Amino acid sequence: MTRPYDLLVKNVRVVRPNKNTVELLDVGIKAGKFAGLTRGIRPEDANEVIDGKNLLGFPGCVDAHMHIGIYRDLAQDAVSESKAAAMGGTTTSLTYFRTGQYYLNRGGPYRQFMPEVLRLSEGNYWVDYGYHLAPIEAGHIDEMESLLTDWGVPSFKIFMFYGGYGLHGRSSSQNEFLMIGPEERYDVAHFEFIMRSARRLMLARPEIAEHISVSLHCELAEILTAYTKIVEREGRLDGLAAYSAARPPHAEGLAIWIASYLAYETECLNINLLHLSSKKAIDAALMMQKIFPHIHFRREVTVGHLLLDTDCACGVLAKVNPPIRPRADVEALWEAVLERKVDWIVSDHACCATEQKYSAQFPKNIWLARSGFGGTEYLLSGVLSEGRKRGMGYNHIAEVLSWNPARRYGLLAKGDIAPGFDADLVLVDPDESFVVRAADSESAQGYTPFEGQELTGRVKTTFLRGRPVYRDGNIVGAPGGNYLRRPAK
Helix, strand or coil: CCCCEEEEEEEEEEECCCCCCEEEEEEEEECCEEEEEECCCCHHHEEEEEEEEEEEEEECEEEEEECCCCCCCHHHHHHHHHHHHHHCCEEEEEEEECCECCCCCECCCHHHHHHHHHHHHCCCCCCEEEEEECCCCHHHHHCHHHHHHHHCCCEEEEEHHHHCCCCCCCCCCHHHHHCCCCCCCCCHHHHHHHHHHHHHHHHHCHHHHHHCEEEEECCCHHHHHHHHHHHHHHCCCCHHHHHHHHCCHHHHHHHHHHHHHHHHHHCCCEEEECCCCCHHHHHHHHHHHHHCCCCEEEEEEEHHHHHCCCCCCCHHHHCCCCCCCCHHHHHHHHHHHHCCCCCEEECCECCCCHHHHCCCCCCCCCCCCCCCCCCHHHHHHHHHHHHHHCCCCHHHHHHHHHHHHHHHCCECCCCCCCCCCECCEEEEEEEEEEECCHHHCCCCCCCCCCCCCEEEEEEEEEEECCEEEEECCEECCCCCCCECCCCEC
16 A cells, blocks of 8 residues: 555644744655645554654754865765764864865866765765866866856855965965965966856856855955964963954955955856955945845854854854854844844864864964864754744744755755655754754764753754664764755756
Protein backbone atom coordinates (compact mmCIF):
# COMPACT_ATOMS: atom_id res chain seq x y z
CA MET A 1 0.00 0.00 0.00
CA THR A 2 1.35 3.40 -1.01
CA ARG A 3 0.78 6.00 1.64
CA PRO A 4 0.57 9.76 0.99
CA TYR A 5 3.56 10.51 3.24
CA ASP A 6 6.90 8.92 3.99
CA LEU A 7 7.11 10.76 7.31
CA LEU A 8 4.55 12.56 9.42
CA VAL A 9 5.67 14.91 12.19
CA LYS A 10 2.62 15.64 14.29
CA ASN A 11 1.97 18.52 16.68
CA VAL A 12 4.53 21.06 15.50
CA ARG A 13 4.23 24.77 16.15
CA VAL A 14 5.25 25.75 12.65
CA VAL A 15 7.28 28.94 12.25
CA ARG A 16 7.20 30.33 8.73
CA PRO A 17 8.85 33.43 7.29
CA ASN A 18 6.66 36.25 6.01
CA LYS A 19 3.88 35.33 8.45
CA ASN A 20 2.74 36.89 11.70
CA THR A 21 1.59 33.78 13.53
CA VAL A 22 2.80 30.36 14.65
CA GLU A 23 0.34 27.53 13.96
CA LEU A 24 0.07 24.10 15.57
CA LEU A 25 0.09 21.76 12.57
CA ASP A 26 1.00 18.31 11.37
CA VAL A 27 3.79 18.22 8.81
CA GLY A 28 3.70 15.59 6.07
CA ILE A 29 6.85 14.78 4.09
CA LYS A 30 7.11 12.87 0.82
CA ALA A 31 10.26 12.16 -1.23
CA GLY A 32 12.28 14.66 0.77
CA LYS A 33 9.79 17.51 0.29
CA PHE A 34 7.12 19.08 2.47
CA ALA A 35 3.88 17.67 1.11
CA GLY A 36 1.21 18.33 3.73
CA LEU A 37 0.77 21.10 6.24
CA THR A 38 -2.49 20.99 8.13
CA ARG A 39 -4.13 19.74 11.27
CA GLY A 40 -5.42 16.25 11.77
CA ILE A 41 -3.34 14.26 9.28
CA ARG A 42 -4.05 10.60 10.03
CA PRO A 43 -1.09 8.55 11.31
CA GLU A 44 -2.08 5.71 8.99
CA ASP A 45 -1.36 8.01 6.03
CA ALA A 46 2.39 7.89 6.70
CA ASN A 47 5.04 5.17 6.73
CA GLU A 48 6.59 6.69 9.85
CA VAL A 49 5.13 8.99 12.49
CA ILE A 50 7.00 11.23 14.95
CA ASP A 51 5.40 13.28 17.70
CA GLY A 52 6.65 16.88 17.50
CA LYS A 53 5.54 17.40 21.13
CA ASN A 54 4.35 20.97 20.47
CA LEU A 55 7.93 22.07 19.83
CA LEU A 56 8.64 24.99 17.55
CA GLY A 57 9.37 23.95 13.98
CA PHE A 58 11.72 26.31 12.14
CA PRO A 59 12.79 25.95 8.52
CA GLY A 60 16.37 24.67 8.38
CA CYS A 61 18.84 27.51 8.77
CA VAL A 62 20.78 28.66 5.73
CA ASP A 63 24.16 29.58 7.18
CA ALA A 64 25.23 31.69 4.24
CA HIS A 65 28.70 32.61 5.50
CA MET A 66 31.02 29.81 6.52
CA HIS A 67 34.67 28.91 5.92
CA ILE A 68 34.90 25.13 5.73
CA GLY A 69 38.45 24.00 4.97
CA ILE A 70 40.26 27.23 5.81
CA TYR A 71 42.54 25.87 8.57
CA ARG A 72 42.19 22.11 8.07
CA ASP A 73 41.96 19.67 5.23
CA LEU A 74 38.66 20.32 3.47
CA ALA A 75 37.48 16.71 3.62
CA GLN A 76 38.12 16.49 7.38
CA ASP A 77 36.69 19.92 8.09
CA ALA A 78 33.53 19.17 6.12
CA VAL A 79 32.80 16.16 8.34
CA SER A 80 33.19 17.75 11.76
CA GLU A 81 31.94 21.23 10.96
CA SER A 82 28.85 20.10 9.06
CA LYS A 83 28.01 17.96 12.08
CA ALA A 84 28.30 21.12 14.18
CA ALA A 85 26.01 22.86 11.70
CA ALA A 86 23.40 20.11 11.97
CA MET A 87 23.41 20.20 15.78
CA GLY A 88 22.65 23.92 15.59
CA GLY A 89 19.75 23.62 13.14
CA THR A 90 21.65 24.58 10.00
CA THR A 91 20.71 22.42 7.00
CA THR A 92 22.46 24.44 4.27
CA SER A 93 26.05 25.62 4.48
CA LEU A 94 27.41 28.17 2.02
CA THR A 95 31.19 28.44 2.28
CA TYR A 96 33.43 31.23 1.01
CA PHE A 97 36.37 29.73 -0.84
CA ARG A 98 39.31 31.11 -2.75
CA THR A 99 42.72 30.33 -4.17
CA GLY A 100 45.93 31.37 -2.39
CA GLN A 101 47.27 30.52 1.05
CA TYR A 102 44.93 28.62 3.36
CA TYR A 103 42.09 26.54 1.91
CA LEU A 104 43.83 24.35 -0.71
CA ASN A 105 47.02 26.44 -0.60
CA ARG A 106 47.29 26.78 -4.35
CA GLY A 107 46.68 29.28 -7.09
CA GLY A 108 45.74 28.79 -10.70
CA PRO A 109 42.49 28.72 -12.66
CA TYR A 110 39.21 27.65 -11.13
CA ARG A 111 38.70 25.09 -13.90
CA GLN A 112 41.45 23.10 -12.18
CA PHE A 113 40.55 24.17 -8.64
CA MET A 114 36.81 23.45 -8.47
CA PRO A 115 36.95 19.74 -9.36
CA GLU A 116 39.28 19.23 -6.41
CA VAL A 117 37.01 21.23 -4.10
CA LEU A 118 34.00 19.12 -5.03
CA ARG A 119 35.97 15.86 -4.88
CA LEU A 120 37.05 16.62 -1.32
CA SER A 121 33.52 17.68 -0.38
CA GLU A 122 31.54 14.76 -1.75
CA GLY A 123 30.29 12.36 0.87
CA ASN A 124 31.64 14.40 3.78
CA TYR A 125 28.83 16.86 4.56
CA TRP A 126 25.94 16.11 6.93
CA VAL A 127 24.09 19.15 5.53
CA ASP A 128 23.54 20.45 2.02
CA TYR A 129 26.32 22.74 0.85
CA GLY A 130 27.44 25.22 -1.76
CA TYR A 131 30.31 27.59 -2.39
CA HIS A 132 30.81 31.31 -2.94
CA LEU A 133 34.02 31.97 -4.86
CA ALA A 134 36.47 34.88 -4.88
CA PRO A 135 38.07 35.94 -8.18
CA ILE A 136 41.60 36.51 -6.87
CA GLU A 137 43.63 36.40 -10.06
CA ALA A 138 42.89 38.52 -13.13
CA GLY A 139 42.17 35.31 -15.05
CA HIS A 140 39.44 34.38 -12.56
CA ILE A 141 37.33 37.28 -13.79
CA ASP A 142 37.21 35.65 -17.20
CA GLU A 143 36.10 32.42 -15.50
CA MET A 144 33.09 33.90 -13.74
CA GLU A 145 30.73 32.88 -16.54
CA SER A 146 31.89 29.26 -16.43
CA LEU A 147 31.69 29.27 -12.62
CA LEU A 148 28.05 30.23 -13.00
CA THR A 149 27.09 27.94 -15.85
CA ASP A 150 29.34 24.91 -15.25
CA TRP A 151 29.55 24.86 -11.46
CA GLY A 152 26.37 26.63 -10.35
CA VAL A 153 28.15 29.44 -8.48
CA PRO A 154 26.36 32.79 -8.92
CA SER A 155 27.87 34.55 -5.88
CA PHE A 156 31.33 36.10 -5.87
CA LYS A 157 33.39 37.64 -3.08
CA ILE A 158 35.78 40.56 -2.75
CA PHE A 159 38.09 40.81 0.30
CA MET A 160 38.76 44.55 0.19
CA PHE A 161 41.51 44.53 2.83
CA TYR A 162 43.52 41.84 1.04
CA GLY A 163 44.97 44.52 -1.21
CA GLY A 164 47.55 45.34 1.45
CA TYR A 165 46.85 43.26 4.52
CA GLY A 166 47.03 39.60 5.49
CA LEU A 167 44.47 37.31 7.00
CA HIS A 168 45.69 37.87 10.55
CA GLY A 169 47.39 41.26 10.32
CA ARG A 170 50.13 43.01 8.41
CA SER A 171 51.68 41.15 5.50
CA SER A 172 54.92 41.92 3.69
CA SER A 173 53.91 40.22 0.46
CA GLN A 174 50.30 40.12 -0.64
CA ASN A 175 51.20 38.58 -4.00
CA GLU A 176 52.81 35.65 -2.19
CA PHE A 177 49.84 35.39 0.21
CA LEU A 178 47.31 35.42 -2.65
CA MET A 179 49.56 33.35 -4.93
CA ILE A 180 49.27 35.76 -7.84
CA GLY A 181 51.91 36.87 -10.32
CA PRO A 182 54.34 39.72 -9.56
CA GLU A 183 52.62 42.05 -12.02
CA GLU A 184 49.10 41.41 -10.76
CA ARG A 185 47.33 43.66 -8.27
CA TYR A 186 44.45 42.82 -5.99
CA ASP A 187 43.13 46.37 -5.71
CA VAL A 188 40.16 48.64 -6.32
CA ALA A 189 40.54 48.34 -10.09
CA HIS A 190 40.36 44.55 -9.75
CA PHE A 191 37.21 44.92 -7.65
CA GLU A 192 35.70 47.13 -10.34
CA PHE A 193 36.35 44.54 -13.02
CA ILE A 194 34.75 41.81 -10.89
CA MET A 195 31.61 43.94 -10.64
CA ARG A 196 31.61 44.65 -14.36
CA SER A 197 31.84 40.94 -15.07
CA ALA A 198 28.97 40.22 -12.67
CA ARG A 199 26.92 42.88 -14.43
CA ARG A 200 27.57 41.23 -17.80
CA LEU A 201 26.33 37.94 -16.37
CA MET A 202 23.17 39.63 -15.09
CA LEU A 203 22.47 41.01 -18.57
CA ALA A 204 23.29 37.73 -20.30
CA ARG A 205 21.12 35.65 -17.95
CA PRO A 206 18.10 37.81 -17.04
CA GLU A 207 16.12 34.77 -15.89
CA ILE A 208 18.53 34.29 -12.95
CA ALA A 209 19.95 37.81 -12.67
CA GLU A 210 18.45 38.38 -9.22
CA HIS A 211 20.60 35.56 -7.82
CA ILE A 212 23.90 36.77 -9.29
CA SER A 213 25.62 38.90 -6.67
CA VAL A 214 28.90 40.30 -5.39
CA SER A 215 29.69 40.10 -1.67
CA LEU A 216 32.26 42.33 0.00
CA HIS A 217 34.32 42.18 3.15
CA CYS A 218 34.52 45.94 3.68
CA GLU A 219 37.69 47.12 5.43
CA LEU A 220 40.46 49.30 3.98
CA ALA A 221 44.01 48.02 4.35
CA GLU A 222 45.56 51.49 4.51
CA ILE A 223 43.47 52.41 7.55
CA LEU A 224 44.21 49.08 9.23
CA THR A 225 47.95 49.48 8.70
CA ALA A 226 48.06 53.01 10.07
CA TYR A 227 45.92 52.34 13.13
CA THR A 228 47.66 49.08 13.98
CA LYS A 229 50.93 51.03 14.21
CA ILE A 230 49.30 53.63 16.44
CA VAL A 231 47.72 51.09 18.80
CA GLU A 232 50.92 49.08 19.10
CA ARG A 233 53.06 52.19 19.65
CA GLU A 234 50.79 53.65 22.32
CA GLY A 235 50.44 50.32 24.15
CA ARG A 236 47.39 51.45 26.13
CA LEU A 237 45.11 48.69 24.91
CA ASP A 238 45.39 44.94 24.67
CA GLY A 239 43.26 42.00 23.69
CA LEU A 240 40.01 42.50 21.80
CA ALA A 241 39.91 46.23 22.58
CA ALA A 242 43.29 46.69 20.93
CA TYR A 243 42.28 44.72 17.86
CA SER A 244 39.05 46.70 17.49
CA ALA A 245 40.97 49.98 17.73
CA ALA A 246 43.54 48.73 15.21
CA ARG A 247 40.76 47.98 12.70
CA PRO A 248 38.52 50.97 13.48
CA PRO A 249 34.88 51.15 12.41
CA HIS A 250 35.51 53.95 9.93
CA ALA A 251 37.72 51.52 7.98
CA GLU A 252 34.49 49.58 7.42
CA GLY A 253 32.43 52.68 6.69
CA LEU A 254 34.83 54.09 4.12
CA ALA A 255 35.16 50.73 2.38
CA ILE A 256 31.35 50.51 2.17
CA TRP A 257 31.25 53.90 0.46
CA ILE A 258 33.88 52.83 -2.08
CA ALA A 259 32.18 49.50 -2.73
CA SER A 260 28.81 51.18 -3.16
CA TYR A 261 30.09 53.75 -5.62
CA LEU A 262 31.78 51.00 -7.61
CA ALA A 263 28.44 49.20 -7.73
CA TYR A 264 26.83 52.39 -9.03
CA GLU A 265 29.58 52.95 -11.59
CA THR A 266 29.44 49.38 -12.89
CA GLU A 267 25.64 48.98 -12.59
CA CYS A 268 26.24 45.87 -10.50
CA LEU A 269 22.84 45.84 -8.85
CA ASN A 270 23.12 42.99 -6.33
CA ILE A 271 25.57 43.80 -3.54
CA ASN A 272 25.97 41.96 -0.23
CA LEU A 273 27.72 43.87 2.57
CA LEU A 274 29.12 41.15 4.78
CA HIS A 275 29.47 40.88 8.58
CA LEU A 276 28.82 44.53 9.44
CA SER A 277 30.28 44.90 12.91
CA SER A 278 29.72 48.46 14.06
CA LYS A 279 27.30 51.36 14.19
CA LYS A 280 29.43 53.24 11.68
CA ALA A 281 29.27 50.29 9.29
CA ILE A 282 25.49 50.03 9.61
CA ASP A 283 25.08 53.80 9.20
CA ALA A 284 27.31 53.83 6.11
CA ALA A 285 25.38 50.94 4.57
CA LEU A 286 22.04 52.68 5.14
CA MET A 287 23.38 55.97 3.75
CA MET A 288 24.50 54.17 0.60
CA GLN A 289 21.06 52.62 0.23
CA LYS A 290 19.52 56.10 0.26
CA ILE A 291 22.05 57.50 -2.21
CA PHE A 292 21.75 54.52 -4.57
CA PRO A 293 18.16 53.30 -4.09
CA HIS A 294 18.21 51.26 -7.31
CA ILE A 295 20.97 48.98 -6.01
CA HIS A 296 19.71 45.89 -4.21
CA PHE A 297 21.93 45.99 -1.16
CA ARG A 298 21.75 43.21 1.40
CA ARG A 299 23.20 43.68 4.89
CA GLU A 300 24.63 40.85 6.96
CA VAL A 301 25.71 40.52 10.60
CA THR A 302 27.11 37.54 12.49
CA VAL A 303 25.95 35.84 15.64
CA GLY A 304 29.42 36.45 17.09
CA HIS A 305 29.11 40.20 16.71
CA LEU A 306 25.66 40.00 18.33
CA LEU A 307 26.66 37.89 21.35
CA LEU A 308 30.22 39.06 22.12
CA ASP A 309 31.86 42.38 22.92
CA THR A 310 35.40 43.57 23.63
CA ASP A 311 34.96 43.02 27.37
CA CYS A 312 34.13 39.32 27.07
CA ALA A 313 36.34 36.92 29.02
CA CYS A 314 37.19 34.89 25.92
CA GLY A 315 39.98 37.28 24.90
CA VAL A 316 42.08 36.21 21.90
CA LEU A 317 39.73 33.28 21.22
CA ALA A 318 37.32 35.82 19.71
CA LYS A 319 39.79 37.40 17.30
CA VAL A 320 38.01 37.75 13.96
CA ASN A 321 37.82 40.09 10.98
CA PRO A 322 36.20 42.56 11.28
CA PRO A 323 36.79 42.66 15.04
CA ILE A 324 34.46 42.08 17.92
CA ARG A 325 33.38 45.58 18.99
CA PRO A 326 32.49 47.46 22.19
CA ARG A 327 29.04 47.03 23.69
CA ALA A 328 27.67 50.22 22.09
CA ASP A 329 28.26 48.73 18.65
CA VAL A 330 26.62 45.45 19.67
CA GLU A 331 23.51 47.35 20.74
CA ALA A 332 23.51 49.27 17.44
CA LEU A 333 23.62 45.98 15.53
CA TRP A 334 20.67 44.63 17.50
CA GLU A 335 18.74 47.82 16.90
CA ALA A 336 19.30 47.40 13.17
CA VAL A 337 18.19 43.76 13.33
CA LEU A 338 14.99 44.59 15.19
CA GLU A 339 14.23 47.43 12.76
CA ARG A 340 14.63 44.98 9.86
CA LYS A 341 17.63 46.83 8.48
CA VAL A 342 19.67 43.62 8.56
CA ASP A 343 18.75 41.02 5.96
CA TRP A 344 20.36 37.91 7.39
CA ILE A 345 22.43 36.62 10.29
CA VAL A 346 25.22 34.08 9.83
CA SER A 347 27.98 32.39 11.83
CA ASP A 348 31.09 33.22 9.73
CA HIS A 349 32.16 29.82 11.01
CA ALA A 350 35.89 29.12 10.63
CA CYS A 351 37.19 26.22 12.69
CA CYS A 352 40.59 27.29 14.02
CA ALA A 353 41.85 24.66 16.45
CA THR A 354 43.39 25.62 19.78
CA GLU A 355 46.95 24.83 18.74
CA GLN A 356 46.57 27.11 15.73
CA LYS A 357 44.55 29.89 17.30
CA TYR A 358 47.14 31.56 19.51
CA SER A 359 50.82 31.54 20.34
CA ALA A 360 51.69 28.94 22.96
CA GLN A 361 54.51 31.18 24.17
CA PHE A 362 52.38 34.33 24.26
CA PRO A 363 48.78 33.09 24.62
CA LYS A 364 47.28 36.52 25.34
CA ASN A 365 49.02 38.35 22.48
CA ILE A 366 46.22 39.40 20.12
CA TRP A 367 48.65 40.23 17.31
CA LEU A 368 50.00 36.68 17.17
CA ALA A 369 46.59 34.99 17.26
CA ARG A 370 44.86 33.78 14.12
CA SER A 371 41.57 35.24 12.96
CA GLY A 372 38.26 33.44 12.97
CA PHE A 373 36.33 30.99 15.12
CA GLY A 374 33.42 28.59 14.85
CA GLY A 375 29.83 29.19 15.86
CA THR A 376 27.38 27.63 13.41
CA GLU A 377 26.20 25.28 16.18
CA TYR A 378 24.95 28.31 18.17
CA LEU A 379 23.43 30.30 15.31
CA LEU A 380 19.76 29.49 15.85
CA SER A 381 19.92 29.20 19.63
CA GLY A 382 21.95 32.40 19.94
CA VAL A 383 19.58 34.50 17.84
CA LEU A 384 16.53 32.91 19.43
CA SER A 385 17.81 33.40 22.97
CA GLU A 386 19.01 36.98 22.69
CA GLY A 387 16.41 38.02 20.11
CA ARG A 388 13.46 36.98 22.26
CA LYS A 389 14.77 39.08 25.14
CA ARG A 390 14.60 42.06 22.80
CA GLY A 391 11.16 41.31 21.38
CA MET A 392 12.21 39.63 18.13
CA GLY A 393 9.42 37.47 16.77
CA TYR A 394 9.79 33.85 15.69
CA ASN A 395 8.73 34.61 12.12
CA HIS A 396 11.33 37.34 11.86
CA ILE A 397 13.98 34.88 13.06
CA ALA A 398 12.93 32.46 10.29
CA GLU A 399 13.36 35.25 7.76
CA VAL A 400 16.90 36.28 8.75
CA LEU A 401 18.16 32.73 9.30
CA SER A 402 16.47 30.97 6.40
CA TRP A 403 14.25 32.78 3.91
CA ASN A 404 16.27 35.89 3.10
CA PRO A 405 19.66 34.25 2.42
CA ALA A 406 17.96 31.44 0.49
CA ARG A 407 16.23 33.91 -1.84
CA ARG A 408 19.33 35.98 -2.49
CA TYR A 409 21.64 33.08 -3.18
CA GLY A 410 19.31 31.07 -5.40
CA LEU A 411 18.35 28.32 -2.95
CA LEU A 412 14.79 28.30 -4.15
CA ALA A 413 13.84 25.03 -2.45
CA LYS A 414 15.11 26.22 0.93
CA GLY A 415 13.98 28.67 3.59
CA ASP A 416 10.31 27.87 4.23
CA ILE A 417 8.04 25.15 5.53
CA ALA A 418 5.63 24.85 2.62
CA PRO A 419 4.59 22.20 0.08
CA GLY A 420 7.26 21.69 -2.57
CA PHE A 421 10.15 22.97 -0.44
CA ASP A 422 12.92 20.70 0.77
CA ALA A 423 11.81 19.14 4.05
CA ASP A 424 14.49 20.88 6.12
CA LEU A 425 12.92 21.16 9.55
CA VAL A 426 14.33 22.04 12.96
CA LEU A 427 12.43 21.17 16.13
CA VAL A 428 13.31 23.57 18.94
CA ASP A 429 12.35 23.74 22.58
CA PRO A 430 12.17 27.52 23.12
CA ASP A 431 12.11 27.17 26.90
CA GLU A 432 15.05 24.82 27.42
CA SER A 433 18.19 26.60 28.55
CA PHE A 434 21.73 25.29 28.30
CA VAL A 435 25.22 26.52 29.01
CA VAL A 436 27.56 26.58 26.02
CA ARG A 437 30.45 24.15 26.46
CA ALA A 438 32.97 23.45 23.73
CA ALA A 439 33.15 19.87 24.95
CA ASP A 440 29.55 19.34 23.84
CA SER A 441 30.14 20.51 20.26
CA GLU A 442 30.70 18.31 17.21
CA SER A 443 33.22 20.88 15.95
CA ALA A 444 36.90 19.92 15.97
CA GLN A 445 37.83 23.38 17.24
CA GLY A 446 38.21 22.40 20.90
CA TYR A 447 37.12 25.74 22.38
CA THR A 448 34.50 28.39 21.80
CA PRO A 449 34.45 32.12 22.62
CA PHE A 450 30.83 31.56 23.70
CA GLU A 451 31.95 29.24 26.52
CA GLY A 452 29.81 29.70 29.63
CA GLN A 453 27.03 31.68 27.97
CA GLU A 454 23.55 30.52 28.88
CA LEU A 455 21.24 30.31 25.88
CA THR A 456 17.51 29.63 25.96
CA GLY A 457 16.13 27.73 22.99
CA ARG A 458 17.62 24.32 22.27
CA VAL A 459 17.63 22.40 19.00
CA LYS A 460 16.17 18.94 19.61
CA THR A 461 15.98 17.46 16.10
CA THR A 462 17.25 18.57 12.69
CA PHE A 463 15.79 17.03 9.54
CA LEU A 464 17.55 17.34 6.18
CA ARG A 465 15.16 16.69 3.31
CA GLY A 466 12.95 14.67 5.63
CA ARG A 467 15.73 12.60 7.18
CA PRO A 468 16.88 13.20 10.77
CA VAL A 469 20.56 14.13 10.92
CA TYR A 470 20.64 15.28 14.53
CA ARG A 471 18.41 14.16 17.39
CA ASP A 472 18.59 14.61 21.16
CA GLY A 473 22.26 15.43 21.30
CA ASN A 474 23.53 12.98 18.70
CA ILE A 475 24.34 12.97 15.00
CA VAL A 476 22.18 10.40 13.22
CA GLY A 477 23.00 8.24 10.22
CA ALA A 478 25.56 8.79 7.47
CA PRO A 479 26.51 12.05 5.77
CA GLY A 480 23.88 12.83 3.13
CA GLY A 481 24.52 16.45 2.20
CA ASN A 482 24.16 17.36 -1.48
CA TYR A 483 26.17 19.90 -3.45
CA LEU A 484 23.77 22.67 -4.47
CA ARG A 485 24.29 24.15 -7.92
CA ARG A 486 22.53 27.48 -7.79
CA PRO A 487 19.97 28.70 -8.55
CA ALA A 488 18.32 25.44 -7.59
CA LYS A 489 14.66 24.55 -7.12
